[in-house]
Amino acid sequence: MPMVKDEEAREALVSHAAENCCWGTKAAKELNFSNIDHSAAFHYVLETFSESRKTNWASEPYVGQSIDSPYNGPAPVPWSITVQNPPMFQDTVIYQEVPHTATVKPCHDCRATGYRRCHNCYGRGTTRCNYCDGRGRRAVSRYDGDRHYTDYEHCSWCGGDGRRRCSRCSGTGRIVCITCNANGQLKCYIRLTVEWKNHVEDHIVERTNLPDELVRGVSGEQVFQEEHPKVWPIKGFPINDVNTGSSMLVQRHTLAYNRERLHMQRHQIRVIPVAEAKCTFKDETFTYFVYGFERKVHAPEYPQQCCWGCSIL
Incomplete structure (x- = not known):
């Protein structure tokens, strides 16, 4: 993983202070480094792409369109209806008329008057x-x-x-009548709703005081990725907490989405560099973090977070 040098850590903090309203940059420019500790955060992500189906009654104004009525045959069960699958791991919802379920009925809202x-x-x-x-x-x-x-x-x-x-x-x-659009009649049918959902959960292993949620928003090095109709928990990764998180999430997805049709699963591990800088400014000691390939900064202890005399509230 890339190491952050003193001047690189200083430049990152100066840029971060300049981006924050009312923060002064003098402390970032004149601070003295005591030490920079380098570590890594591990971000495990599990995705489960599944499909669910449900039916409900629907209606639309009847304007003379063709009617596929029950006289044409028995209605198929929801899972026997052929639909076009979307790209993997993309949330999609489609609606489709169930064959042989359509009938024409008088509009119930206007009593067929329109x-x-x-x-x-x-x-x-x-x-x-x-x-x-x-x-x-x-x-x-x-x-x-x-x-x-x-x-x-x-x-x-x-x-x-x-x-x-x-x-x-x-x-x-x-x-x-807005229900039948002044036609007085409705086409009633059973509508099939097909929803493809990408269920995503993650597990973060991070040893410093850097908030875990910050790790999700930065890039790192992908050291593992696997995609199968059903993945197995990771067991051989050197960091045991990652193995534990993988086992927990895989089991959770197996139980949570067992009523849906599973199409594909994939999981990955990213390693995000984290540098913890310990420094002093005017005899005041504080710590800040430089993390991710973008070298984002988290500095809650920064000493110049308010410039005196600022008129912006």
Whole structure:
């Protein structure tokens, strides 16, 4: 694994401080290194690509399309229906009509009329005039030369009757049924839902105080990869905690997804370099980490995390 030299660790910290608002870079530029300890984090990843199927009733407006009814034969069971498999380890969902299950039925939402009562005017075709608040007249202020007084006049928006034509249904009192799209009939059938899911879990072995979740987001060296319809736990890796994590995850996937059809499994081990730098700045000792091939920095103890007088909150 690549070793991080003093100046490389300093440059990484300077860049990290510059990227953080309100962090000063003076400490990174002037610190003194006491020691840099190099180690490695091990990232084990297990992927299980499986398929599940379920059926449910579905409907769509009937506009004269062909109907594959039960008269054409018995409906097949879900797992006997042929579907096109997607690329491996990619989440995919498809919907497909089950053969020989379609029928034509009257629309249940509009009672086969194609229209429903307008919910805006409740079928009346008119709504209360908002300009006069349904009174048919509106108050106006007048002045006769000596005093101000209030008078009333017919509302010009509703013609004085307090109601206006409904804008939702154009005064008809009914709207198009969205279930059958005004056709009055539905094609009802059993819909097959096929879902391919890539189940991913990982196990991280890391000996320092670097948070494990940071290891997932950086690159490292891949030292092992295997892909089979069913993989076996790793047993011969030099780090026993990796073997233990592999055995635990493989067993967990076997039990958790036993109701799904297993297509493929793969697992891999990545080794991520970790450098723990111990340094001092103005008699203050702190530690930070440089990790991954990208040389990311984790420095929670950095002494200049706030620049005095900053106006940004």
